[in-house]
Amino acid sequence: MSDSNPSTPERFPDLYSLLGLKPLERDTVVIEQALRRLAIHIQAGANATDAAQRQRLQRARKQFELGKQQLLDPQRKQRYDQQWQALYGQAVSQSNAKQASEPRIPSAAKKQSAAGALTLPSTMQNSSWDLRELQACLPSGDPHAPFRAAEYAASVASELNSRYQEDFAKLRSLLTPNSVATLGSDVGVDEQGNSSSVPASSPSISVRGKKTPATPRAVSGPWPDTSTAVRLRKKRERGLLWGAISALSALGVVLGIAYWLMQPASDSNLTAKPMGAPAAIPDPANSWLPTADPAADRSPPRRSGLPSVPGLDSSAVVPGMPAPREMNSPETMPAVPNRVPTTDMDAKMAAGIAPANIKSAPQMVIESVPESVMLNAVEREQWSSAMLAARKAIGQQQYAEATQQLVDARSLVKTSQQTEQLVRLATVEQLAQEFSEALHRAIDGMGGAETFIVGKSTPVSFVEASPDRLTLRLEGQNQSWTMTDLPIGIAYSLVDMSMDREHPRSLAAKAAFTLVHPAAQGKDMATERALQWMSAAIEAGAVSKDMAQVFTDDYQLHE
Known part of the structure; x- marks a missing residue:
């Protein structure tokens, strides 16, 4: 406007x-x-x-x-x-002035008409209202005359008093002893005990209908039925009883479960055994590697506290994952002098070498390393370079090369610190390869345009894949990555399709892959999450207790 x-x-x-x-x-x-x-x-x-x-x-x-x-x-x-x-x-001013100039009819001019009816204003004479019925309810007289309240109160009081006396007399007659005769006399029951056709609630029935007063006599029938109250009381009692029984049953079930959980594990075959990795038994075809026995005891293996080499640990065999690789075979592990046989299984598995003079089950041995061995600067530099090169090869998913580098690094081991670092990095290599194999299985099982969710709500569609490259459609565009450059979030989502995401071994594999994956380097959030996964796997017994130190290993052999 x-x-x-x-x-x-x-x-x-x-x-x-x-x-x-x-x-x-x-x-x-x-x-x-x-x-x-x-x-x-x-x-x-x-x-x-x-x-x-x-x-x-x-x-x-x-x-x-x-x-x-x-x-x-x-x-x-x-x-x-x-x-x-x-x-x-x-x-508007002219309209208001015209309304103000119109004469108004004073209220005193409203007189009673000749027929006795009031003359109503024109605004109240509505065709939908019939006020004649209301006029009949008004008292007679001049409506403009002064109201005499004293005279009105006296007349009303006298009328109410007469009605009150009559009602009070009726009430007294009802309360006389003659009226309380029998159970059926007040409602018109005849002498034969048959009830009258008029209902008891009818106002026309009088309690003094008979000319001759009824004499009191005993009631032949029973008193009014109280079965409803009895039934309600019994129902409440039954409800309380069933509630108490249910509470006691629930308490018994809880106590039984608690007692069952507190019972010590038995050696009997009938006793339920905790879930864990299957036991390892010697393989006749390959005496250097154990194989999983599906019917064997699945309880967690006994730990001695010594580091164990991945591939020989019984906890490494997990349903749905590839079997351990032949990393510690006699061909790849050269003989080391000054070996001392041990009786602990973890110590035997850490070495992975059996003496040549025993033809039956191989005896696992471990090299005794004196604690007083001092390394010079050249030896420290060689050790750091060898371990970092093996770790880089693991991150590039060149697992065969990484395995060979780890085997070569065994010749450099002279201290217990070097042994522990070598065992931890070998475990990382095996876990990362398990993750990579699960990743390839998930990719091989996907079809064209198959969609999966990354993170919480990001849809990603599969386009195509080659042995070293993966193409996906993300946010409306086709994007391609090599396996070493694949975003870690997409890798997690793909691996969850072929691995048990809650299994402790799966958590350890995710943590190891994140630790060495090039696309995850420098991301504190991913590293922190990997450390949480590794801690959960350690707590569940899937890996050794010192695996958390792999996140801080720099292979500098600090004093």
Whole structure:
């Protein structure tokens, strides 16, 4: 609407009249209520199909917009009111003056008509109201005469007193001994004991209906039936009894489970055994590697506290994962002098070499390393370079090369610290390869356009894959990565398709792969998450207790 002064009402609509407001309404709340009513009317007719209705709705929308712009803004309302007074103010003043000049009928002129009825004002003579019935209820007399309250109270009191005396006499007659005769005399029961046809609740029945008063006599039948109360009481008792029985049963079940959990493990075959890795038995075909016995005891293996070499640890065999690789075979592990045989299984498995003079089951031995051996700077540098090169090869997923480098690094071992670092890195190599194999199995099992979720809600579609490259559709675009550059989040989601994501061994594999994966380097959140997974695997017994130190190993052989 233009701010210029309009000359005709067509160019300047009367919003107060259109919205049903008083002229020059200043209350913002009232204006908002009027606009809200108009908005509700517009919403109610939004689905109108008639052309006339759509035209009316269009006008209503225009009125709503104009009212919101011109009446809710204080500055615009001030200018609108000035223009409104210039255009409509004179007509409104004349209308108010005309209404004020009309004579009013005084209330005293309303006299009673000749028929005794009151002459009602014209505003109350509505065709839908019939006031003649109300006139019959009014007292007689002049309605304009003064009301005498004392006389009215005396007349009403005398009338009420007479009614009260009559009702009181009836009440006393009901309470006399003659009226309390028998159980059926007050409700019209005849002498044969048959009830009358009139119901007991009928107001026409009188308790003194018989001419001769009934004499008191004993009640032949039983007293009123109290079986309902008895049934309710018994029902409550049964409910309490069943509740107590249920509570005792639940308590017994809980105590039984607690007792069963507190019982020590038995050697009997009937006793339930905890879940764990299957026991390892010697393989006749390859005496250097143990194989999993599916029917063997699945209880956690006994730990001696000494480091164990991955591939020979019985906990390395997990359902759904590849079997341990032949890493510590006699061909790849050269003989080491000064061997001392041990009786602990973990110590035997740590060496992975059997003496040549025993032809039966191989005897696992470990090299005794004196604690007082001191390394010079050259030996330390050789050790650090060899371990870092093996770790880099693991990150590049060159597992055969990494295995050979770990085998070569055994010739450099002279201290117990070197032995522990070598065992931990060998475990990382095996876990990372298990993760990589599960990743390739998941990719091989996917079809074109198959969709999976990365993270919590990111959809990713499979496009194609080659041995060293993977193409996925992410955020509407095809993106391709090598296996070493694959984002760690996508790798997690793919591996979860082929591994048990909650198994401790799976958690350890994820942690090891994250530790050496190039795409995850420098990401503190990924490293922290991998450390949490490795801690959970250590707590479950899937890996040795010192595997958490692999996150801080720098292979510098600090004193």
